Structures are given as C-alpha cells and as structure tokens.
Amino acid sequence: MQPVRAGSSVDAMAEVLAAADLGVLLGALGARGYRVVGPRVAAGVIQYAELDDAGDLPRGWTDEQAPGSYRLARRDDDAYFGYAVGPHSWKRELLPPRVRLWQASRDGLAVEEEETDYQPTAFVGVRPCELAAIAIQDRVFLDGRFADRDYAARRADVFLVAVECGSPSSLCFCSSLGTGPGATDGFDLALTELHAGEHRFLVRSGSSAGNAVLADLPTRPAARADLETAEQVVEDAARAQAGRFAAEDVHDLLLRNLESPHWDAVAERCLSCGNCTLVCPTCFCTHVEDTSSLDGETAARDRVWDTCFSLRYAEMHGGNTRPTTRARYRQWLTHKLATWEDQFGTSGCVGCGRCIAWCPAAIDIRAEVAAIRQEDAHAHA
C-alpha cells in the first residue's frame, strides 16, 4: 500500500517554520480566540490537554508500546512530536463522555434542549490516523438522516493542526489501512517535523483558515530539499510498519468466519473490560440516560459513552442477545473491521494501535485477524 505522501496538491503553500518559532503558532491560534489543546506529559502518558505555550509540549519524549504495554521514554534528541499516540483521542473533545441533551419539566412535558457551549478549539498534534478517525466519525454523526447536534456544533468550531508521523510505535499499522503516516487532507495546517540539519517544521495549509494563520507565522518558503526530507520522514515511517497487517479482504474474511473456533480462543483471554472501546478514536457508541429529580418535577436526558462490551449493551426486555464475552468480542472486532463498512462506507479502524497497547490481556487485533486468516486458508485449502 502506497504511503500517504507529504506535500501533495498544496505545494504552493508549503512553508518552513523554525522549531524555535513553534510557540508563535500557538500564540497565533490563541490570539484568534482558539483554546489550544495538544499533547503534554502527565500521569505517565502523553495525553491531550490545554496548552499555554510550546513549553507544555512533550519535547524529547517518546512512547514505547507493545501489546498491553505503554511506557514513556526519553529520546536522545529534542523532537516536539517524537512519539506515536497516547490513550486519549480527539473524541474526548468532539464526543465528550457525558453531554446533557435536554431538561424537561413535568408540567406540559416541556423539553428545553441544551445549547452546546464550546469555545472554538485548535487541536494541535493531530496524527494522520486521527484525521482519518475524525473523518470516520463525521460520517456517522453528520452524514446520516439525523445529525448529532452537539457533535455538529463542536465540529464546526475546531481548527486542526496535523503533525505527520516520524516515530511510529511497534503497534502502528496506519500504512496498511491507508490512513497515514502522511497527511493529505482534512486539516487546516499540517506540520512535518524535520531534524536533519536545522530543527524545523514543514508547514502546509489545507484550508483558507489555515492560510490565514500561516500568513501570521515567521516562515520562509519551503525549498526542494525541505519537501524531499519531509517525504523521506513519511516514507521511513511507512516502511517501519511494513507487513504488520494484511488488510486485503478483511471484511469478507471476518464475515465468512463468524463461527470460527478462534473467537472462543480470544474470549478466554478477553476480560470484556471495554478499554479498547474507550481508547479507540472511532468507537462512538453511547447510551441514553434518562433521569428525574427526587421530587419528580424535572427530568433530564444525557448522552453517555457506552461500550459494546458492557453486559447490558444488548439487553432487551427480559433477555440479552449477546450474553457471552465471545459474542461481544466478535461484535466489536467484526464491526470495527467489517460491518462498519456496510453501515457507514469506510473501515472503522485507522491502525493507531491503541486497543493493542491498552488491552490488559494484551490482545493484538492484528494477530487475531492473522489467526483467522490462517484458519480460513486451511479450511478452504
């Protein structure tokens, strides 16, 4: 699969920003009234939080990831974005864990919808896989017959600063799915961090809003060498992931192996804890929580994150249509890699590897799919 290339159709707007001037970018965003959210080291991980200045960024840090394991480590250089992805994803901003939808009073059943109160926010450090994840959730929440009001309001007010990947983790497989490691569209600005020689960023704009911010930055036009170095960063990142996941035909493969004994094997390890769904940047299932006040005079409805691993997820008057871990694990993986496509037109997976790192049972979906593929090959040999 061809790696997504840097510097595609917007070469004309490719500029170079010195690493020392990264703070100017953050300042320019702040000056435009954006709340700036980006990566910072906290609680032993690189997570997304509000940034005050460039000093908050995880400079010189990287992440070492393996199935069921995530550790921060120091780099031997001072790259600002020299890591892969942490446990947070941008759905924390666009699809918060709990949102009040409305309140109502018993008298007349008068419903008062909550207006989304969201300050325009700049997401800094959006990985290409995360751009893909946002686009996937856009299709779910904006493109159907009914749009999600809260998601739409937030989505209209975000500015995306993508950062291409130079340090994929051992769990990354975006290149197998065509969701990275380079950024082609869906961003306002895209940065590629370059160390060779001067520590600098290639900056590309992807929108008119991006153009406006770019105009405020002390950049110089990108030279041929800058573009080539940036392309090399992306190519190297793609090559590092070679052969990690065979994406061909995954949809049909999984759907013709729904009764594979392999699901039983995974179920024995899976704790049905739902961590994977929490860290996954595309998982979107929510629950509708209806409550009422103690005096019964007011009621409210909240939208709350849910997980298909929850025992109550498939509960239906007096029974449960997925009562076993086996059924629920199969549901999650086949939805992510197969039926999502039938429902929304794309794969649900972006190859970020979070579900692998954050699974307490160290289940690796790449290995699980490979096992099913092997079994399928034998069965049809």
Place this chain on the structure above:
Amino acid sequence: MRTLDAVITDSPVFEGLTQEQLELIGGCASNVGFEAGERLFREGDRADAFFLVRHGLVSLEAYVPNRGPITVETIGPGEIVGWSWLVPPYMWHFTGRAVDDVRAVQFDGACLRRKCDDDPVLGYELLTRFALVLVDRLQATRLQLMDVYGDNVG
C-alpha cells in the same frame, strides 16, 4: 361429492403409491361422520384406527387434574389423525373430539397392519409416510414447547 377412492388417491399422504396399494388401503377404509362435541377415540383405548379428515376440525385433548381438558392440537381437512395404530402398544395417547361437525375417512388399523405383515413393501411405504407425519407433529410440538410468545427475548 367425491368417492372414497378419489379422496384417498388425491390425498398427499398416499401420494406415490401404486394403484394396487391404493386399492388395498381402500379396502380398509370407510366414510364416517361425527357431530360437534362427539368423541372419536379416548386416551388409553386400543388404537386400531386412524382418520383422514375431510371436513371439520378434530381436537386432541389431554385431561390434566386441576386444569381440566387441555387441547394440545387441532387437526383439519387433509390431515391425518392417529399414528398410534402403527406402533406398539397400539394405544391412543390423547382423546380425539370433533370441534365442529366432522366428516372423515376412517381406516381400520388392525386390518391394515395385517396387510402390511403380508406385504412388507406396502408396510415400508406406509411407515415412511407416517414417519413424515410424526416429524411434522414433532417440529410443531417443539415450537409450541418453546413458548415463543412468552415473556422472554425473541
């Protein structure tokens, strides 16, 4: 008004039998009628007959203490009532009652059993057909057992 022989010949239960076999069976058959409420046979009695319903509804009942007579199934036109004549101990397992006015063809089971003893080929053909009837009843009974309209999912 069709003749007895025509009813037997046209019935899907006896489909595929030779003319000779049909005549053999016809020899054990006669037309019968029951008024609404009348009993065709009683649970526990010797089963030496079976019926092919032509018109009306026959109910199969069991008497359950405290609950009274419970209808487990009704059998209508074109269907066979009774397979107990073919298998030992040749006893009716349920009581058969006419729900409304019933006209049927009654077959002398003892007579047919003798003919099957003499002609194993006929015996085989009849057993095969009645096995199908039994399978049908079993499937239906299992569905009834599942109580699908009850308080559970699905």
Place this chain on the structure above:
Amino acid sequence: MATTSAERSVAARGAMAPLPYVVARKRRETRDVWTLELEPVDEAIEQIRPGQFTMLYRFGVGEAPISSSGDPELGFRLVHTMREAGQVTRGLCAAKPGDLVGVRGPFGNAWPVDTARGKDVVFVAGGIGLPPLRGAVYDVLAHRNGFGRVVLLYGGRSPGELVFRSDVERWRSRLDVDVEVTVDTAGHDWRGNVGVVTKLIPRAPFDPANAVAFVVGPEIMMRFAAAALIERGLPQESLWISMERTMRCGVGLCGHCQLGPTLICRDGPVYRWDEMRPWLEVAAL
C-alpha cells in the same frame, strides 16, 4: 467531505428531544397488552406509516421503541399497542387519558405494501406481532381491489392472549379475506385451531408464485414461518419481516441496534427475508 472548520449545518430541533403528546384514549387488549391513542399537544411528528415506530417517553423513566399499530388513513392520531415488558412499557401502560407522553419519530421504514399490488397478500402474525401489521392490513383492505387474495394467519399463546379480536373477527366476516387463527394451547372452551401458526401455512389459500408475505413475531417464529412459506414456493424476495433489537437513540447514532451489517432503526425494522436470513442464522450475533 471537504475541509475542517467549514460550517457544518447543525441539526434543527434535535432528534433526541421528544414532543409532548396527550393520551386521548386507552384500551386494554389482554392481561398485559394495552393500546394508547395519542394526540399532539402542539407540534406533531411527521405522518407515520405502518411498519415504522416511534420512541415513546415516559417522563423521568425512559423510552421504548414501539411500532405504530394504527390505521394510516386516520392522520394525526398516533396509535401504539404494547406489552408490559419492562419499566418503561409498564410506565406507559399505566398512563391514563390526559397524561402526557413524549414522542420522537417516526423512525425506520414502512411495509412495502405496494410491492404486493396485483398479487395475493399473506399476513402472518405471531403474538404481539399483529400490532405492527395492523396498519398494513387496513391499508390493503382500504384498497382491496388492488390486490389478489388477502390472507391473515394469526397465532397466539392462548385464547386470552389474542389481541385485536374485534378487528380479526370483523376481517374474518368479510367475504374477500381469509382469516385463520390458532393458539399454542387452549382449554375446552376454544373451538378454534390449536397448534403453531406455521401449521396454517401449507393450507392457506394463496398462490405462492404470485404473492407477497409480511411476517412478524418472535424471531424464532419468523424463521419457521419463513421456512414454511418458502417450502410452499414463495420466493425469498417476496417475504418481508420486522426485526427488533436493543434500541436507545432510534436515529442511527448510538450503535446499539446493529445486527451484522445493518442498523435496525435506520435500515429496518422491515427487511426482506433474503437480506436478513444469513444474519439470523448466526447465534448471538
């Protein structure tokens, strides 16, 4: 799907906010099945069609997806028949005329009655499956000349649990409709059929080469009924069923009602048999 930061249209009155409806009439169908007739207090939902459902809200308790069981010709009044199965439905069934109920909808798709034009129509209902079909039966009978033979096969658990008895008796009394009713179990006072509803299919008076069937009931009953209809020669593409799964939002945004490749609230609940069959054959999907 273009740019970031572009203006995206925000949905109008949110799909998650119910409209207040008042209980105009209430009727007990059986021991635990009730029909509510609802009228809008102010704003009404779009006209609902047979097969579709709404999310009915009991103040402070929650919502349940309930199919429309009303006559599509009778406009703005919503008719919903439901069984007391859980907290929400018990709360709804306890509502009295004058009480308020929240309504969101109409959601889902409708019975494709038009595909049966000029053909025999077979309705097969099991238990609480008759309510979602009733509107389609009314529709067909209101345009009786547009169809061939009309057959209704209705199976219930016991005589006391049959719903819409007066409707069924009225349809049966028509000369141009064939109605057969059966129950799984009965006492001595039942003079009708006893046995599973699938038993009624082999003898039902319709031409499978030129018919369309609409089947609703517990999933297992639909599977057996479909098998019996297909054995009679009905093409799979002429068989429609109504599916049910856990629902929370009803508008395709929460993920709960998915079954394999489909979201039941969005792509269903009415499905063509050949499209749904492979997914029904996988246990606990």
